[in-house]
Amino acid sequence: MIMSKNTIKNLDFQYILNMIEPYSPYGIKKKKKIRTFLPGEEELLQEELNKVEFFLRHKKRDEMKNVLVHFKEIGESIEKAKKGYVLLTVELFEIKYFLIQVNKLIETIKADLEPEKIKFNLEDIQLKRLPELEKSLDPKEDKLNTFYIYDEYSKKLINLRNRKRKLKREMKEEKEVIKDHIKKEYDINLNLKDEVVVSKAEKDLIEKIETGDYLTFSSENYLNHIYALRKTEKILQLENKYDELKTLEDKEEKRIRKNLSKLVSESYDSFKWNIDTIGNIDLVLAKSEEAKQTESTKPVVVKDNYLKIKNGRHLKTEKFLNERGNEYTPITIDLAPGTTCITGANMGGKTVTLKMVGQVMAALSYGLYVPCEKLEAGLRNFIYISTGDEQSVERGLSTFGAEISSLTEVLEKDEGKGLILIDELAGGTNPKEGYAITKTIIEYLNEKDSISIITTHFDKAAEGENILKLQVSGLSHIDENQLKDELKLNPKKGQEIIAKYMDYTLKKVEGDEVPKDAIRIAQLMGLQESIINKAKEIIDESN
Numbered sequence: 001m002i003m004s005k006n007t008i009k010n011l012d013f014q015y016i017l018n019m020i021e022p023y024s025p026y027g028i029k030k031k032k033k034i035r036t037f038l039p040g041e042e043e044l045l046q047e048e049l050n051k052v053e054f055f056l057r058h059k060k061r062d063e064m065k066n067v068l069v070h071f072k073e074i075g076e077s078i079e080k081a082k083k084g085y086v087l088l089t090v091e092l093f094e095i096k097y098f099l100i101q102v103n104k105l106i107e108t109i110k111a112d113l114e115p116e117k118i119k120f121n122l123e124d125i126q127l128k129r130l131p132e133l134e135k136s137l138d139p140k141e142d143k144l145n146t147f148y149i150y151d152e153y154s155k156k157l158i159n160l161r162n163r164k165r166k167l168k169r170e171m172k173e174e175k176e177v178i179k180d181h182i183k184k185e186y187d188i189n190l191n192l193k194d195e196v197v198v199s200k201a202e203k204d205l206i207e208k209i210e211t212g213d214y215l216t217f218s219s220e221n222y223l224n225h226i227y228a229l230r231k232t233e234k235i236l237q238l239e240n241k242y243d244e245l246k247t248l249e250d251k252e253e254k255r256i257r258k259n260l261s262k263l264v265s266e267s268y269d270s271f272k273w274n275i276d277t278i279g280n281i282d283l284v285l286a287k288s289e290e291a292k293q294t295e296s297t298k299p300v301v302v303k304d305n306y307l308k309i310k311n312g313r314h315l316k317t318e319k320f321l322n323e324r325g326n327e328y329t330p331i332t333i334d335l336a337p338g339t340t341c342i343t344g345a346n347m348g349g350k351t352v353t354l355k356m357v358g359q360v361m362a363a364l365s366y367g368l369y370v371p372c373e374k375l376e377a378g379l380r381n382f383i384y385i386s387t388g389d390e391q392s393v394e395r396g397l398s399t400f401g402a403e404i405s406s407l408t409e410v411l412e413k414d415e416g417k418g419l420i421l422i423d424e425l426a427g428g429t430n431p432k433e434g435y436a437i438t439k440t441i442i443e444y445l446n447e448k449d450s451i452s453i454i455t456t457h458f459d460k461a462a463e464g465e466n467i468l469k470l471q472v473s474g475l476s477h478i479d480e481n482q483l484k485d486e487l488k489l490n491p492k493k494g495q496e497i498i499a500k501y502m503d504y505t506l507k508k509v510e511g512d513e514v515p516k517d518a519i520r521i522a523q524l525m526g527l528q529e530s531i532i533n534k535a536k537e538i539i540d541e542s543n
Helices: 005-010 013-017 026-032 044-059 061-068 076-080 089-110 131-137 153-186 203-210 235-264 268-294 313-323 350-365 399-413 431-445 480-489 491-501 517-524 529-543
Strands: 195-199 217-219 224-229 299-300 306-313 331-335 336-341 371-376 382-386 418-423 451-455 469-472 504-508
Touching: 005 013, 005 350, 013 313, 013 350, 013 382, 026 268, 044 268, 044 299, 061 089, 061 268, 076 089, 076 235, 076 268, 089 131, 089 235, 089 268, 153 203, 153 224, 153 235, 153 418, 195 203, 195 382, 217 517, 235 268, 235 431, 299 399, 306 350, 331 350, 331 504, 336 350, 350 371, 350 382, 350 418, 350 451, 382 399, 418 491, 480 491
Parallel strands: 299 371, 336 451, 336 469, 382 418, 418 451
Antiparallel strands: 195 224, 217 224, 306 331, 306 371, 469 504
16 A cells, blocks of 8 residues: 555545446455555556556447446355355356356457557456356256256256156146035135135034035134145145155256356356456446546656646545535646645645645556546655644644654655655644744755655745745735725625635745735735734844
């Protein structure tokens, strides 16, 4: 795993994982063990992305989903057969049905398969037909989604079943004779259970029945007596013979099931291959569905240590904004090893930008299409994010203590090409110490192979050689008078209005330029003018 559970949570990456929805039990199992790709596995990742592309463009996608959803779990039955157990009829049915679905999936995939255009190992999606076993499980060759122990399996079985049917006819005929006598003598009809219900009020009829030869007392309730057909000696003899034949039939059916189970066992490796391949196909198809839903794109995988994101989107935030009628601003950012610092007002979307970068790179590592217009990037050994809310009551740590503890663990790993994202480092301690710690860590990370982004209000902490300094464009482009007029008309919606005008794109900052959006926002929101002026004086003095 390249990410801790906490990082997955803070990036909202589970939101993306939840959109990957395989259709078969095999795909669901594969998703639980979904792999990530590390530096050095670029070719393997490229193959995975090529598979996603193949299924994304496949003309029979819907048919493929319909086939996958009909697969049932047969793994336990296959293991039983391998160990020499005799499979039940229902298990043999499920295996036959599995083979039918395998053939359907093969045909569906082939329907839009041009080998010359395939950019991955075709064997990865090639399923194995088992024609001999199919014929054994379908001796009538009717291709139906049913299974039972067919007469065609054994002459002995045919003979036993014919004799059973003959005995059953004889029993029925004997019972019909008795029923006719009952009808004539008592003027009553038996139900399907060969029983008759007589009201206790009909005492004469009850006496007649109980002294007769055709019915026997079965049970009673507070209103009625219930009588059953009395079996004659001939019926009893026929039933005994029938039971004997049934025992022989069961024994013969078990012998047949044993032979079929052995054939299943002999195909064990092929079944295991198909189960694994179905899981892979299903998971990749689910990845392609997620790509389609999120309008994600195929990333460009490089071996070099950099990342370039064009118009990247944080999917959960985008959905949240769209549901409220607001637009999400995609972010473009190019990053190299070392430290990048992002400054800007608290409403400037810095945290979302961090999460967007992490989410995009996590998607790449999981072999997914990425939520941006274009991504060109190298793989990461690990991804880490700190958002300043890593409180741990169990460990007795404050926000700052938990934040530093978590960061220390990451710095100790030093696994090379990582992605380290830190939001407002040391924001939970006093400004002087916070500034010192922030500046030191910025400089420390700037010497590493990892790509690190730190958002901070400590502007001078970002000073230093080769440290990329970015700033949220913010409100620099707006007509301030127009914004003030709108705020006057809707004073209770100040935060929403400012957010609407906020430009969340990033611009490169040169020298000691200090962002002024915090002062501007405070002024627009109506903070007293005297306080605003004093704050400006303090900023000027500090410069």
